[in-house]
Amino acid sequence: MARSKPSLAAKLSRTTGLQLVLVAGSLSALSFSLGRNSGFQQIEAHRATVPVVRVAEQLSRKLSYPTIINDLNVAAVSADPNLLNDFDRLSHRFWRQLKSFPVDYINYGSTDGSFLGIEKLSPDRFAHNEDSQRFGRGTMQVYSMDANGQRLAKTDAIPGMSTSHEEAWYVDTVKAGQPSWSSIYAWEDQPDVFSISYNAPIYNKSNKLLGVVGVDMVINQLSTWLQDTWENQQGLALIVEANGDLVASSQANTLLIGKGDQPQRANLKDITLPLATELHTQFREANIATQQGAKQSLNNTSPRVIELDDQHYLINSTPWGDNYGLTWHLLTAIPADEEWRASELILYLSVITSLAAIGLALAINRRLIKGILTPLTALTSASKSTEVQIEEEAQKREFATPVSYACTLPASSTEEIAGLNKAIQALVQAFNRLTQTLREKDERELKDISQKLKISLEAAAIGHEINQPLSIVRLTAQSLLNTLKRQDPGQSSPALNEGLTTLNAQTERIATITEKMRSLLRNAQTNLGPVDLQQVIDNSIRYVRSNHRNGNWIATHASNTSPGVQPVIEGDAVQLQVALINLLKNGLDALAGQTRSENAPPPSVKITLNEQDAQWTIDVDDNGPGLSQDLLGSMPLSTSKPDGSGLGLFIVRTAVESHQGELTLTTNAWGGLKARINLPKSRT
Structure with missing residues (x-):
């Protein structure tokens, strides 16, 4: 007794069930590990984000003061345009603002190159800096100020000042034509002091530029502010520009100003602190993501875990300052909980186990697919062979040779595929029977046509045979009649003339009957x-x-x-x-x-x-x-x-x-x- 073939449904059920067990089990373990790890990630990410948010908020508040001061000064000049011509009144106004706001320097530069700047040396000490016509252009005159903001004795004179403003605070603002933050620049009279300023152009009623008013924030002072903000936080916090130049650091011993022939700010890549090196790597990756359009916001930063001296840190790079026109980054490194590392190890093991289970499921699936495709390929090959035979017969426009079909299925074929093979065989046999029936039908029809036309063709042949000699007789009779008509009536025989006339009439009658017969044959069968x-x-x-x-x-x-x-x-x-x-x-x-x-x-x-x-x-x-x-x-x-x-x-x-x-x-x-x-x- 032949062993029955397994059904495709049973085969699929067994293999699919095994694959589901493997994949579901591995995914369950992986989901548990992911959930556990995600919990730790959320906790640590929140812990890493809190100081970043705090620093960002306080930095935004600190940078909001220059915008307030500039708005007040622009409004004052608009109300009293002569204020710009009285540097003593303007100096006293700047002094009061320095006393009221946590900023370092307020200045004004006119289009003719004149300059007035009030500098906060300490909470109670201020300096009046002026380069104008009344004291002689080209030299920065420095005066001390009393407790009421009045200019006192001159304390210094710095020669070699430019006749026009060439620093970034003036040039960038005039170019922009609107209030904006300048790039970080070195002071002309103090090249070792770097600052960033918020400046606003001042126009008269005719929209003519009168000058630029600005508020400076010294980089050293900004770093001191960051150290105070980061006071109770371990790790490291840095503020850098897009090119990596340092703006501020939470560590006082971090070198901000390079020492050499020409003072310059330090770059992130030049700092030798191990945490700073890791922050540089994170910063570089964040820059690449930004260039690829994957810029992160403050609310979705993803910290990275590193290990340094047996301590794990969460390091993060957060873009900041877009709304101010600044391309700064807040770089932070915060110690991470040890459970983070343990959860990551479990996650790695779960991933490896899941991948192994999925790989085994794929191997089982591939074997199943091969078992299905092998007999299907055999069926396809046999069907194509039959198709070629049909096409060849179709080109000949005859199907005299029966179409053949033969397919040997492997022993592993399922009963559904075996049934499909039998169905194709039956289809080919039905096709052969149909073509044979059509061929026999055509032959019978042609035979019937030949039989039906036989009588008509015989009649047409008779008519044709009659017409050939009849035409000769008719032409001869007409010729003789014409000859008799040309002769003398007395010499012609009436009997002969009558006989020829009768002969011509009868031949015409026979021709008419023959033509009618041909016409009948021509129209009757249509x-x-x-x-x-x-x-x-x-x-x-x-x-x-x-x-x-x-x-x-x-x-x-x-x-x-x-x-x-x-x-x-x-x-x-x-x-x-x-x-x-x-x-x-x-x-x-x-x-x-x-x-x-x-x-x-x-x-x-x-x-x-x-x-x-x-x-x-x-x-x-x-x-x-x-x-x-x-x-x-x-x-x-x-x-x-x-x-x-x-x-x-x-x-x-x-x-x-x-x-x-x-x-x-x-x-x-x-x-x-x-x-x-x-x-x-x-x-x-």
Whole structure:
């Protein structure tokens, strides 16, 4: 007893169940680890974000003071334009603002190069700096100030000042044409002091620039502020620009100002502190993410864990200052909880286990797919072989050879695939039975057509045979009558004249009867309906190939028609098929009776369907001896066969004319006969 094949459903159920167990188990373990790790991440991320938020908020508050001061000064000048011409009044105003706000320097520069700046040296000490016409241009005069903000004695004079303002605070503001933060720059009179300033251009009522008023924040003072803000926090906090130059540091021993021939600010990459090195790496990665359009906001920063001297740190890089036009970054390094590391180790183990389980599930799935695809591939190959056979038979336009199908399935095939194989075998067998039935039907129909036409053709042949001698008798009688009419009436015989007249009348009667018989035969068999010329050609070729000893000389026909246009006319398919069969047989008979040289091409009869403007053209060409010009001119009541009567061409012409068509005989390019049938297209 043959062992039954397993079902595809059972096979899929077993393998799918095993895969689900593996994947679900591994994903459950991974989900638990991820959840546990995510909890630690959220806790640590929150702990790392709190000081960043605090620093960012306080920094925003600190940088809001310059905007308030500038707004007040611009409003004051707008209310009293003469204030800019009285540097003592302006100096006292700046002094009061320095006493009230935590800023380091307030200044004004006019378009003629004059400058006034009030500097906070300490909470109770201020300096008046002025480069103007009243004290002589080109030298910065420095004065002390009393407790009421009045200018006292001169304490210093710094020569070599430029005649125009070239520092960033002035140039950047004039270029922007609106209040803005400058880049960090060194003071002209104190090159070792770096600051950033918020400046506003001042215009008169005619929109003419009068000068720039600004508020400076010294970098050293900003670093002192950050140290105070970070006082109770371990780790390290840095504020850097986009290029890595330091703005502030929470460690006092961090070098902010480079020492050398020309003072310059230190860059993040130059700091040797281990935490600063790690922060530099995080900063560089954050810059790359920003360039790729993945810029992080303050609320979704993702800290990275590092290990340094047996201590874990959460390091983070947060962009800051976009709303001020600044591209600063807050870099922080905060000690992390040890449970973070333990949770990460568990997560790594869970990931490895999950990947191994998924890999095993994929291997099982691949084996299952292979087991399904192998028999399907065999079915596909066998089906393609059968398809090729069908296409070859279709090109021949005959299905004389039954189509075969054979497929050997592997032993591992499921019952569904085996059933599919049997279904394909049954389909091929049904196709063979159908083609055999159609072939037998065509043969029966052609046989019936031949039988029905036999009597009509015999009658047409009789009429043709009668007309040939009858025409001679008729012409002779008419000639004799004409001769008698030219003779003297006295010499002519009345009896002879009467006899010839009777003979001529009777021949005309016989010709009329014969023509009526031909007309009857021509119209009686016409059953009009839609006729596919392509199908008529195929049926005619199939019939001649099957019933003529030289039927294999007929080449595959060609069609030259417009895409999407069907060669269908209104007519009688039987009459047209009989006409084509006669033309094909005439061509084959002409080739069979020809003696061909060894180098001559093989005998061939070709039929072509062409589309023209208002008609369809069917050409039947052979490479036989053709017809002489005399025979071509006497068509169609002529023949080139020794025992022929020309009746075949008569039948063709009769069928074509009954369809309002035309038959022409010419010599083709091969030297053989071209028989062309022109049929009008159906009116739509």
